Every structure is written in C-alpha cells, then in structure tokens.
Amino acid sequence: MADFRSDTVTQPSLAMKERMFNAPLGDDVFNDDPTTLQLQRYAANLLGFEAALFAPSGTQTNLIAMMSHCQRGDEAIVGQQWHTYKWEAGGMAVLGSIQPQPLEPQSDGTLLLSDIAAAIKPDDPHFAHTRLIVIENTVGGKVLPLEYMRSVSELAKKQGLACHIDGARLMNAAVALAPRHNTTPQQMARELCQGYDSVSLCLSKGLGCPVGSLLLGSDAFIARARRVRKMLGGGMRQTGILAAAGLYALENNIDRLAQDHANCQRLADGLTVLAAQLPALQGKLTPLPVQTNILFTDIEIELAAQLLPYLAERGISLTASNYQNANGAIKRVRWVCHLDISSADIDKTLQHVSEFAHQQ
Numbered sequence: 266m267a268d269f270r271s272d273t274v275t276q277p278s279l280a281m282k283e284r285m286f287n288a289p290l291g292d293d294v295f296n297d298d299p300t301t302l303q304l305q306r307y308a309a310n311l312l313g314f315e316a317a318l319f320a321p322s323g324t325q326t327n328l329i330a331m332m333s334h335c336q337r338g339d340e341a342i343v344g345q346q347w348h349t350y351k352w353e354a355g356g357m358a359v360l361g362s363i364q365p366q367p368l369e370p371q372s373d374g375t376l377l378l379s380d381i382a383a384a385i386k387p388d389d390p391h392f393a394h395t396r397l398i399v400i401e402n403t404v405g406g407k408v409l410p411l412e413y414m415r416s417v418s419e420l421a422k423k424q425g426l427a428c429h430i431d432g433a434r435l436m437n438a439a440v441a442l443a444p445r446h447n448t449t450p451q452q453m454a455r456e457l458c459q460g461y462d463s464v465s466l467c468l469s470k471g472l473g474c475p476v477g478s479l480l481l482g483s484d485a486f487i488a489r490a491r492r493v494r495k496m497l498g499g500g501m502r503q504t505g506i507l508a509a510a511g512l513y514a515l516e517n518n519i520d521r522l523a524q525d526h527a528n529c530q531r532l533a534d535g536l537t538v539l540a541a542q543l544p545a546l547q548g549k550l551t552p553l554p555v556q557t558n559i560l561f562t563d564i565e566i567e568l569a570a571q572l573l574p575y576l577a578e579r580g581i582s583l584t585a586s587n588y589q590n591a592n593g594a595i596k597r598v599r600w601v602c603h604l605d606i607s608s609a610d611i612d613k614t615l616q617h618v619s620e621f622a623h624q625q
C-alpha cells in the first residue's frame with residue numbers, strides 16, 4: 266500500500282509502458298538500436314556531455330566508469346559510505362583491481378577538500394597511482410551544493426585527476442537546488458555535471474523506469490566504457506524497449522520529483538508533531554532533517570520492535586538498520602518517497618502511527 270523501502274520499487278506507468286510497447290528496436294551490441302541511441306543522445310544533450318551509454322544498473326555504470334578511468338593498480342578516492350565503496354560488493358577492487366581510498370564524509374555529505382588533497386599520493390613507487398575522485402550527489406538524501414561540486418572538479422583538474430559523479434539521484438539534487446539558483450532542474454543538473462569527466466544516472470529510481478542507468482562522458486571515454494560494459498556482460502540486445510522508458514522518464518518525470526520532496530517533508534513534519542504530542546513517542550522517535558525524497562528517523566529499539574511490524578501489517582513497508590547515536594543503540598528507519606506514494610498515502614501513514622501511539 267505504501268512501500269517506503271526504496272524509490273526503486275516504482276512501477277512503470279501506463280504511458281511509460283505504451284512508449285516501451287511502441288519503441289523501434291535494433292541490436293544495441295551492434296550499436297544500432299534506434300531507441301537506445303535516441304535515449305543516449307537525449308541524455309548527453311540534457312547533461313552537457315558528448316556521449317552516453319545505457320547499462321542494466323547503476324552499480325554497473327559506476328563500475329564501468331571506474332574501470333574506464335583507472336588502470337589496474339590505480340586508486341580512487343571515495344567516501345566511507347559511498348555506494349561505489351560500500352554497497353557494490355567491492356566491485357572496483359574485485360573486478361577492476363582499483364584500490365579504494367575511503368575518506369570520512371562530513372555530516373553534510375561532503376568530503377573536505379583538505380582531506381581529498383591530503384589523500385592524493387605523490388608519484389612514488391611505494392604508492393598506488395591516485396587517478397580518480399568519486400563524489401555522490403545526492404548522498405543519503407542530502408544535496409551537495411553547486412559551489413561544492415565546482416570546487417571538487419577544480420581540485421581534480423589542478424591535480425591532474427579524473428572526477429566522477431555517482432548521480433544515481435542527481436535529478437533529486439537538481440530539483441532541490443534549482444529554485445535557489447533561479448533555474449530549471451534540467452539546467453541545474455547540467456550545471457552540477459560541469460567540470461566532471463563522467464556521471465552515472467539511475468533511471469530506475471525516482472525517475473520511475475523498471476530497469477536501467479546511464480553513464481555520460483566524452484566520446485573517447487564512452488568508447489572505452491562500451492568495451493568495459495561488454496566485458497562485464499552488460500551488452501544487451503533489443504534494449505530500446507527499456508530505453509523507451511528512460512526517454513519517457515527524462516521527458517516527464519524530472520520536474521515531478523518536487524512532489525516526492527514535498528511528500529517527504531510532509532511526512533517528517535507530521536512525525537515531528539506526533540512525536541511531540543504523544544507520550545508513547547516522546548523522546549523515542551526523532552525525524553532527521555529532510556532535503557529531498559529520503560527521511561531517516563531514529564527510533565528507540567523497543568519502540569521500533571513494535572511499531573515496524575504494526576505498520577507492516579497495514580501495508581507500510583520500511584527498511585531499518587542498527588545505528589549508534591549519542592543515546593546508544595537505536596534503529597535508523599528509512600522512508601523513501603517516490604511516484605507511487607501520494608500525499609494521501611502520507612496522511613494515512615501518519616494516521617496509522619498516531620493510532621499505534623494512542624493504543625500504547
């Protein structure tokens with residue numbers, strides 16, 4: 266009924282399916298699938314790159330990027346919590362023979378420029394050759410501002426390094442930042458990418474596609490990436506049927522991410538009010554600040570053990586992880602808003618939480 270586990274759970278809309286059904290198809294390994302070519306061209310123009318490559322997942326577009334930038338034995342600077350480091354089964358090390366150099370991010374999701382600079386190894390046979398900086402935006406739902414993105418790409422350029430954005434949810438960042446810069450999300454996304462050598466963008470999250478990610482970069486980079494994609498088994502055939510969904514999403518589903526952000530804020534505000542008013546929740550349920558479509562709430566362990574099954578029985582699915590905050594062990598529960606969660610679903614969810622707290 267309300268699946269908050271991830272924005273990957275979105276179902277393709279009827280209009281998206283119609284676009285898929287009617288897509289002209291070829292063979293993408295022969296590079297002649299017209300719909301895939303159209304998607305790649307559309308995305309490259311949108312984000313200001315020479316070329317793009319369609320691939321099955323964001324894990325794969327990130328891995329392709331890292332393997333196309335780095336040789337065996339090179340090093341990539343990442344954050345401790347980055348998807349590329351922590352959530353991709355160690356692919357860069359296992360499959361790319363790339364050494365990750367993880368850094369601890371700040372609470373706003375940035376890596377300090379001074380930390381990055383200090384991690385870049387001098388040219389010395391003792392060290393791996395530092396080759397790449399990876400930045401994630403959004404990271405844990407947090408938006409990295411344009412000025413910060415620029416400062417990282419300038420640092421990379423000055424040091425002769427490549428830089429890559431894991432922009433699985435880049436469009437959420439663009440939608441959140443656009444009003445501040447008095448521009449459109451599309452123009453904002455393009456500006457966030459400026460100065461970067463490559464970007465990975467998920468179509469299968471908030472943009473609502475069933476499958477697919479894009480990697481963007483220069484013509485020469487994408488030519489290398491195409492070979493790596495083949496090596497990893499990501500060369501598919503009549504991909505136009507999937508690319509059509511991507512075209513529909515890029516044309517129709519970017520601006521509407523603002524609704525997901527508003528719903529997420531509405532959920533956070535509602536939970537804040539309930540936690541302040543109802544004794545069963547007081548001091549035991551704390552919503553953290555929301556910037557885009559992801560809300561984290563810190564919930565006391567025993568409360569979480571009752572509340573989560575209660576909500577699950579009512580069709581409300583969540584993910585939770587064990588976390589250590591200033592008060593000791595807690596459950597950090599993640600609520601992800603997306604196009605299959607309406608504002609009415611938010612209100613119903615708040616009502617269930619309220620009813621639960623009244624029964625305690």
Ligand SMILES: *Cc1c(COP(=O)(O)O)cnc(C)c1O
Pocket residue numbers: 321322323324325327348349401403431433434467469478
């Ligand atoms: C989801 C995600 C990816 C890619 O995930 P896939 O499930 O492989 O498409 C990459 N980076 C971040 C930050 C993500 O959230």
